[in-house]
Amino acid sequence: MKTIALTVATAALGTDAFADSSLPGMTGTDHVGFTVPSVDEAVTFSQDVIGCNVFYPLGPFSGGDSTWMADHLNVDAKAEIPTMQLVRCGYGANFEIFEYTAPDQDTKLPRNSDIGGHHIAFYTTDMDGAVSYLQDKGIEVLGNPTTMTDGPSAGETWxxxxxxxxxxxxxxxYPDGKAYEAEYDERLWDPRP
Known part of the structure; x- marks a missing residue:
């Protein structure tokens, strides 16, 4: 339903809807890729805990004796991708979940404060229920939910x-939106159904 609404909204805006973008033809995010120690574990977690839809696997991939992996993916030339899997969670972008082997692989996960640090956020309409659900599944939740009361993100709980x-x-x-909406004509992408 959201896809149809976005398509209708884009058509109503015309083909120049994203004309201010510096990347020719860019219309939005297609996927986010991340590497995990075990694709099977990550897919099971994505499906059974988060509730994502699992799509197709790909792989294996390697460059053999060439430098293809280094030239195209900026990894060690001997790196291999035994498997990867595509999933989609709700109204969000697709995820490409990779499992790599590489001679120089760093298995330490970056923190948000590290260069290359990252996280993925999932929107929920029931914060308390979602936190309890995760805790009941044995998932480590870091602290208690924080509600923003000042600034442009006021109204968001995370x-x-x-x-x-x-x-x-x-x-x-952020069931009632965020404070920035009162000051900006444009909107951040919104996953609310």
Whole structure:
């Protein structure tokens, strides 16, 4: 339903809807890719805990004796991708979940404060229920939900949690919108149904 609304809204705005973008033809985010120690574990967690839809696997991939992996993916030339899987969670972008092997692989996950640090946030319409659900599943939730009361994000409640392999994830909720909406004509992408 949201896809249809976005398509209708884009058509109503005309083909120049994203004309101010510096990247020719860019219309939005297609996917986010991340590497995990085990694709099977990540897919099970994504499906059974988060509730994502699982789509197709790809792989294996390697450059053999060439430098293809280094030239195209900026990884060690001997790196291999035994498998990867595509999933989609609710109204969000697709995820490409990779499992790599590489001679120089760093298995330490970056923190948000590290260069390359990252997290993925999931929107929920029931913050308390979602936190309890995660805790009941044995998922580590970091602290209690924080509600923003000042600034452009006022109205948003958020809390971090960790995937079983340590990846940082977040729950967010802003059922009545965020304060910035009163000052800006444009809107951030909104996952609310």
């Amino acid at each position: 809390v971090y949690f960790l995937a079983p392999w340590g990846m940082q994830l977040e729950l967010v909720s």
